[in-house]
Amino acid sequence: MTTPRPLIAGNWKMNGLAASLDEAIEVAGSVRPVDARVAICPPAVLIHRMSEALKGTSVLVGGQDAHWDDRGAFTGDVSAEMLADAGAQMVILGHSERRAAYRETDEIVARKVEAAVRAGLEPIVCVGETLAEREAGDTLDIVTRQVRGSLPPVLAGKPFSVAYEPVWAIGSGLTPTIDQIEEVHRAIRDTLEKMFGDHGRTIPILYGGSVKPSNAAEILHASEVGGALVGGASLKAQDFLAIIRAL
Ligand code: PGA
Numbered sequence: 001m002t003t004p005r006p007l008i009a010g011n012w013k014m015n016g017l018a019a020s021l022d023e024a025i026e027v028a029g030s031v032r033p034v035d036a037r038v039a040i041c042p043p044a045v046l047i048h049r050m051s052e053a054l055k056g057t058s059v060l061v062g063g064q065d066a067h068w069d070d071r072g073a074f075t076g077d078v079s080a081e082m083l084a085d086a087g088a089q090m091v092i093l094g095h096s097e098r099r100a101a102y103r104e105t106d107e108i109v110a111r112k113v114e115a116a117v118r119a120g121l122e123p124i125v126c127v128g129e130t131l132a133e134r135e136a137g138d139t140l141d142i143v144t145r146q147v148r149g150s151l152p153p154v155l156a157g158k159p160f161s162v163a164y165e166p167v168w169a170i171g172s173g174l175t176p177t178i179d180q181i182e183e184v185h186r187a188i189r190d191t192l193e194k195m196f197g198d199h200g201r202t203i204p205i206l207y208g209g210s211v212k213p214s215n216a217a218e219i220l221h222a223s224e225v226g227g228a229l230v231g232g233a234s235l236k237a238q239d240f241l242a243i244i245r246a247l
Contacts, residue, residue, distance in 0.1 A: 006220070007161055007204050007227035008244050009039040009124055010234025011064060011092055016042050021053050026237035027244075033058035035247050036227065039090050040234065044078050051087025062090030062124070065098055068111035070118065080112070080119035090122040092229070094150050096167045099126075106149025113160075114152050123160045124206065124229065125150050127188070131168035139166075140187045147191045156196055161204040162188055163229040169209025171231060178222045181207055185224035213242035220247050 010027075012020075024040050031038050041062035042050050051061045066080035083091055093116060094109035104112075109125065116123045127146035129139045147162060164184050169175050176184075185205050192200035204226030207219050212233045219225060220243075233239040 003202050004037075004159070004204055004226075006036045006247055007039065007124075007206060008036050008240075008247070009041060009062065009090070009092070009163075009206065009227070009229050010240055011095070011208075011229055011231050012040065012042045012046075012235060013064065013097070013231060014043060015235055016046055018046070018049065020235070021046065021050055023235065023237040023240075024050055024059065025053055027240055028054050028057035028059040030237075030241050031057075031059060031244060036244060038244055041090070041092055044083065044086075047083060047088050048086040060089045061087055062092060063088050063121075064092050064095065066091050066093065066112055066116055066119075066121070068108065068115050070115065080115040080121050084119040084121055088121060090124060091116050092124045092126065092163075094146075095126045096128055096165060096170060100167070106146055109150040110152045113150065114154050117154050117158055122158075123155075124163050125160065126163045126165050126208070126229070128165040128167050128170075128209070134166065134168065139184060143184055144187055144191050147188055148195065151192075151195060157199055161206055161226065162192070163206040163208045164188060165208035165229060171210070173210050175210045175215055175219070178218060181219065181225065182223050185222070189224050211243060213239055213246065216243040216246035 039060040063083040067077040070081045093112045098104045129142045206227040206229045208229030211228045211230045
């Protein structure tokens, strides 16, 4: 099995209006697809327009969440099938903001992953410890449990990635040391190999949490880091491009 190219994914969160599509177009105009796969995950209402605007470019479009059912009486929700229908190729699932604000458990995340696979979307499944969990020395236990619980067997042989995002590093400007990142990524790799055998060796493990142009090179070159999930710094094309070029 060959190792996939690194994935750099931008998570716009609840930011961006139609005018922001220009940032995505600027990224697509400058990115060199040989080095990495690049994705932008805008708010759901921009997915269709963004996928139209980026047609023919190498930049992929993704959602930030999806329901576990394909359709039904779930007011306000969006299904994986709908994201795919709107032009998305990927979807972020289990982001800590959703785990915290909407009480998404590993079981719920795993059901959402199954829905994403049914819809033909490539999931980016997020895991990560809180500051209290890190200070209690529980980081590896928590992250391993999240990986085991959030990745259903249906992922075997399918394209997906895992994003390690320490909750305390998200949007805070704080980042773990490279040693801390490598320690957790190694634990995730071990778990993936146990769960998926050979395939587990090639699944990209992204790092996320305050990645910016100034720290991207060091993080992206750390061992077992197969890309990045970038929040705030993905909103401006020049910052996002600087991170991609740091590879
Ligand atoms: P940040 O967010 O880069 O703004 O810290 C990362 C994320 O939440 O995916």
